[in-house]
Amino acid sequence: MxxxxxxxxxxxxxxxxxxxxxxxxxxxxxxxxxxxxxxxxxxxxxxxxxxxxxxxxxxxxxxxxxxxxxxxxxxxxxxxxxxxxxxxxxxxxxxxxxxxxxxxxxxxxxxxVISALSELGVIILLFEIGLESDLKELIRVGPKAAVVAVVGVVTPFVLGTLGLVYLFHVPLIPSIFAGAALTATSIGITAKVLAEIGRLSSQEGQIIIGAAVLDDVLGIIVLAVVSSLVKTGEIQISKVIFLIISAAAFTIGAIVLGRFLGPILVRLMDNMQTRGKVLLVSLIFAFILSYIAQVIQLEAILGSFAAGLVLAETSKQAELEEQIIPVADLFVPLFFVCVGAQTDLSVLNPAIPENRAGLAIAAFLIVVAIFGKVVTGFAVFGKEQLNRLAIGVGMIPRGEVGLVFAGVGAASGALDPATQTAIIMMVIITTFLAPPLLRVVFEKDQPSVTLAENPQEPSS
Amino acid sequence: MxxxxxxxxxxxxxxxxxxxxxxxxxxxxxxxxxxxxxxxxxxxxxxxxxxxxxxxxxxxxxxxxxxxxxxxxxxxxxxxxxxxxxxxxxxxxxxxxxxxxxxxxxxxxxxxVISALSELGVIILLFEIGLESDLKELIRVGPKAAVVAVVGVVTPFVLGTLGLVYLFHVPLIPSIFAGAALTATSIGITAKVLAEIGRLSSQEGQIIIGAAVLDDVLGIIVLAVVSSLVKTGEIQISKVIFLIISAAAFTIGAIVLGRFLGPILVRLMDNMQTRGKVLLVSLIFAFILSYIAQVIQLEAILGSFAAGLVLAETSKQAELEEQIIPVADLFVPLFFVCVGAQTDLSVLNPAIPENRAGLAIAAFLIVVAIFGKVVTGFAVFGKEQLNRLAIGVGMIPRGEVGLVFAGVGAASGALDPATQTAIIMMVIITTFLAPPLLRVVFEKDQPSVTLAENPQEPSS
Structure with a gap:
């Protein structure tokens, strides 16, 4: 039966x-x-x-x-x-x-089944990140955050990719993948660290958060572009442009369409009377966008992220975020634990000669990851008194998106185990280093501009 | 990779x-x-x-x-x-x-994967039912509710099983399965109907709710016993007694052990600082009990139900219930929709001669389902002014557990499609009939004893 x-x-x-x-x-x-x-x-x-x-x-x-x-x-x-x-x-x-x-x-x-649950985990994680992202906030903290984000994406990507190709003679595609994995700051980790040291609402803190939000969006596009490059197996400029346009068109299309769909979905939810109406209508929307993103050769996670962004603009955002938290608590650990479970740490054993290349790559990626973000603060224009070092250091922690890159790369065969583990080492080290470093650079001076302290504790 | x-x-x-x-x-x-x-x-x-x-x-x-x-x-x-x-x-x-x-x-x-998600759905549903059940409430409304519950389980089970065997010449095991499917009142449906007509806190309403809670527990034990009978393929009295003892021992053991474990789990949660601590510690507990129940030849759902009962007694009940709602909203529809999706309604087409037996069985089951519960009110001892008909009618709606029986029976091959569909028809008809019938029998008189109106709207 x-x-x-x-x-x-x-x-x-x-x-x-x-x-x-x-x-x-x-x-x-x-x-x-x-x-x-x-x-x-x-x-x-x-x-x-x-x-x-x-x-x-x-x-x-x-x-x-x-x-x-x-x-x-x-x-x-x-x-x-x-x-x-x-x-x-x-x-x-x-x-x-x-x-x-x-x-x-x-x-x-x-x-x-566990693999499928883990895949649903990353889809729900990106839905939640989308739901917690805020395009308007980014526009408000303005051009400074944009400069930090763009410089913080371009610098480590270019330095990482070129360094791997020319210093380590890694093939181009894995080099691009590893370079791309260096781009995205972890908004959750960053926000949490800032809250812990009480600088979330300082001007530096606001710039960091704004840049990290934009970083998330750029990281998704970079991931979609790089993943699509991996699929074709080669780099064609026309293809890259097509993919950037298609990724941008999908995201912008989903958001523009979402501006119309958002209020319709909200009206639909308001007219419904059954349990779970807000959550399930939202997930139907997210899964449809994920399906579309998946079949048009992008990533399912881009669809759920776009759905989250659209729903973040509606009046249901708070209710939905509250309901998605237990769901994410249930699904998301499956993703991270499975990524960890598939990491073969034995490739980093320095006793085995062929592993030393992996350790060298890890050391190189860590240096680029830190340098590529620290410079961002100094790229900010204007003559204001800003703790530019603190901005850069605040962008250091990588997280979810970096791990997504490592996982996607390993799963695709684009990354050899040593490079994959090097990326995970980079994520671990940058995340380890950021909290103590941030304390040091912020202690060097008093907050330049302190807004009203935001009492909300961000979730990690 | x-x-x-x-x-x-x-x-x-x-x-x-x-x-x-x-x-x-x-x-x-x-x-x-x-x-x-x-x-x-x-x-x-x-x-x-x-x-x-x-x-x-x-x-x-x-x-x-x-x-x-x-x-x-x-x-x-x-x-x-x-x-x-x-x-x-x-x-x-x-x-x-x-x-x-x-x-x-x-x-x-x-x-x-969809099947596995649906199985997790029924495990989470029974966890939630356990969490909403309250052994203390049952003890409070006392012996009356127990009489209603026991009579309401025994009467339809005996009449249904014997009727199928002797009137319809159905083999013993499917007859027992169908009889067992007639036993469990849907606590969700019953509570909701009573709330809708404003009689939730009448004495009759309290007896119905108390009996429905006990019904849930009895239904789970009956399901475990019947499922185990199906596994062995024959009925051995020693086996039945062994299974009743093992089901009771598991439930009681889990609850007694739970009395010790409950506070330990609560202390553990209180000492934890990460997101999802209450939900995940509870689900680890529920999944371990489900695993044990599954491997000792009982049902995984008995484990999650026991875990829910244990956690319902702790100080985390309210927080956990709030968090389990979105999770249940996500998983439980998978179970019901999949049960429906596997129902082959064509077996009820009366144009096909061999289907008429199915319709006759459905008609018989519906009559027994209604009669077997209506008598329960009249079985209540004492000379108080009680609307005994209303108590019986309040027990009529079957629901989740009846569908679980239909699904388990069909999946096991114990039920032929006609009998399975007859059970689902019985669940549908009793659920359809209860709301209008309850209105009629309660309108015939004023509430005998009205307690303070309970403002809380039960979830279905």
């Missing part, structure tokens, strides 16, 4: 339909995997919070610990692992009726 | 690894399926609300419309459907790079 439920399939197994027997065990495997993912994400997150580091870092490190590098609890058939590599499958064999015969099919199905 | 992301796989496809190309299209198929599920659930739900019927009914009917009976948008490989039967796959072929060669593997993967 159907696979909807688990128990029946033990019955069907009795009825000698062996393949159906898996479903009950697949569900058990999924439940165990979810327990491992959530345990790793919370343990890592809590440890990082106590070390005054962003929780997202802990989720990533937690993923590394439960993943292929250490415990092998969470491994993926798509990464070439088999049931024999999975400690969860071994545990299932011990505790349930799973036999070695059926282990492989259970492993593949469970691995497929 | 991995399947985590979608775009890379078009790249890998370029690299001639055809099977990897699917992932991007699987994601597109999942996004389309989710759009269809949410659209069907909201359209059906809103129509039902306007007809003064519970939204859950609309989700089920919406599922029927998009499912195998009508539009064939949502069909499942596990039900024997192929890519050719799926309108979503046809649509993907039109709009994306999907070819007939790869369609089957994309269809199977997408169908597997």
């Amino acid at each position: 159907s696979l909807l439920f688990s128990i029946p399939f033990q019955f069907l197994a009795v009825a000698a339909e062996t393949e159906a027997a898996d479903s009950s065990l697949v569900l058990a495997g999924i439940l165990l995997s979810l327990v491992v993912v959530y345990f790793a994400s919370k343990l890592g997150g809590e440890l990082c919070v106590r070390l005054n580091l962003p929780p997202v870092l802990g989720e990533l490190v937690g993923g590394v610990v439960v993943g292929t590098s250490v415990l092998s609890l969470l491994v993926f058939s798509e990464s070439g692992a088999t049931a024999d590599n999975s400690l969860i499958i071994k545990f299932l064999e011990l505790t349930s009726s799973l036999t070695p015969d059926t282990a492989e099919s259970v492993f593949i199905a469970q691995s497929e | 991995s399947l985590l992301f979608s775009i890379p796989f078009q790249f890998l496809a370029v690299a001639a690894e055809t099977e990897a190309a699917d992932s991007s299209l699987v994601l597109a198929g999942i996004l389309l399926s989710l759009v269809v599920v949410y659209f069907a659930s909201k359209l059906g739900g809103e129509l039902c609300v306007r007809l003064n019927l519970p939204p859950v009914l609309g989700e089920l009917v919406g599922g029927v419309v998009v499912g195998t009976s009508v539009l064939s948008l949502l069909v499942f490989s596990e039900s024997g459907a192929t890519a050719d039967n799926s309108l979503i796959i046809k649509f993907l072929e039109l709009t994306s790079s999907l070819t007939p060669d790869t369609a089957e593997s994309v269809f199977i993967a997408q169908s597997e």
Whole structure:
């Protein structure tokens, strides 16, 4: 009949339909995997919070610990692992009726479902980032933020790409990918660090937040462009222009169309009476845009980000943001833990000669990542008293988007394991360094212009 | 490397690894399926609300419309459907790079993921029901509610099972399954109807709610027992007793252990500082109990229900219930829409001779379902002025748990399509009938004892 439920399939197994027997065990495997993912994400997150580091870092490190590098609890058939590599499958064999015969099919199905949940996780993450972004805020903090954002995207991208090509003789496509991964500041990490040191509403803080918002948008476009380049396997200027136009047209089209659709969706929600109307109407919109973005060769995440931006402009933003938080809490850790779980840290072992190139690349990327953002503050025009160093340092932490690049790059085969791990090292190091560095550069002087302290605690 | 992301796989496809190309299209198929599920659930739900019927009914009917009976948008490989039967796959072929060669593997993967999400949906639904249940409330409204609950479980179960065996010559196991499906009153539907007619806090209303809460617990135990019977394929009294004891021991064990664990979990949450701490710690607990219930041959849903009951007793209940609502809004419609989508209404077409048995069974089940609950009010001891008819009528609406039985039964092969559809017809008809009937029987007299009107609007 159907696979909807688990128990029946033990019955069907009795009825000698062996393949159906898996479903009950697949569900058990999924439940165990979810327990491992959530345990790793919370343990890592809590440890990082106590070390005054962003929780997202802990989720990533937690993923590394439960993943292929250490415990092998969470491994993926798509990464070439088999049931024999999975400690969860071994545990299932011990505790349930799973036999070695059926282990492989259970492993593949469970691995497929967790991967799909992780993909939905990054779609929902970008929806939430879109919902928390504010084009108007960017316009208000104005041209200064734009200069910081553009310089902070172009400098590390150009230096990183050229450096990898000419200093490390890395092929062009992985170099572009790694360069692109250097571009996007983590708005969540940045805002949280600024709030922790009480500078969120200083002029520097406002410029940093504005630039980080624009950075997010630029990062998405860069990711879409670079991903599309990876798809074609070569760089054609006409193709690049086409992709930039198509990415921009999609985003602008979605937002312009959204200006009309937004009020219609709000009116629809207001006329509805069932539970979950705001959340589900919004997600229908987000999933349709994600689907369109996906089939026109862009990224599904660009669609959900655009949907978030559109809905951020409506009167439902606050209600929706409140409702998306538990949903994101549930889905997003799957993404970060799975990214960590697939990181093979053994490529960074300096005892193995061929790994030294990876460490050198990591060191280079970290230097470029820091330098490329620190210069942004000094690029700001005007003669105002600004703590320009603080602006640059505030842009240092990379985060979600950098990890997205690492994951997409690794998944596409565009990045070799050493470069992928170097990017993740770069994300980890910049994120580690930013909080103490920001404290130092802000302590050097008093706030130049202090606006009313914003009491709202940003979510990471 | 991995399947985590979608775009890379078009790249890998370029690299001639055809099977990897699917992932991007699987994601597109999942996004389309989710759009269809949410659209069907909201359209059906809103129509039902306007007809003064519970939204859950609309989700089920919406599922029927998009499912195998009508539009064939949502069909499942596990039900024997192929890519050719799926309108979503046809649509993907039109709009994306999907070819007939790869369609089957994309269809199977997408169908597997939607099934898994639907299974997680019923686990989360039962977690939420557990969280909204209150053992203390049941104890307070006391023995009257217990009499109503027990009589209301035993009468329709015995009459239904015996009637099917002796009048319709249905085999014993499907008869027991159908009889069991008649037992559980829908607490959500009942509470909502009582609130709508302003009798939630009347003495009759309190008895109905108390009995419906106990009904939920009994229904879960009956479901676990019956499901386990289906697994063994025969009825052994020792096995039944063992299962009742093991179901009771699991539930009681989880609750007793929960009394100790509850405060420990609360202290753990209080010491945590990351986002989603209450939700994720609770879900880790729920998924561990679900896993244990699943591997000791009970139901995963019994585990999540027990976890919900345990957490309902803690100080985090209100916070957790608030956070579980958006999560349930996201997952639970998947369950109801998928149940509807798998309902083959063509078995009820009276033009086909062999279908008439199904209609006769449906008529019989509906009569037993109504009679078996109406008598409960008259079973209440004491000489108080009670509107005994109203109590019985208030117990009539079946709902979630009845549909769970229909789904589990169909999935297990224990129920033939006619009997399954008869059960769903019974759920639909009792739910349709209850609101108007309740109005009639309560209008016949004034409230016997009216407590302070409870202003809280229960969620369905």
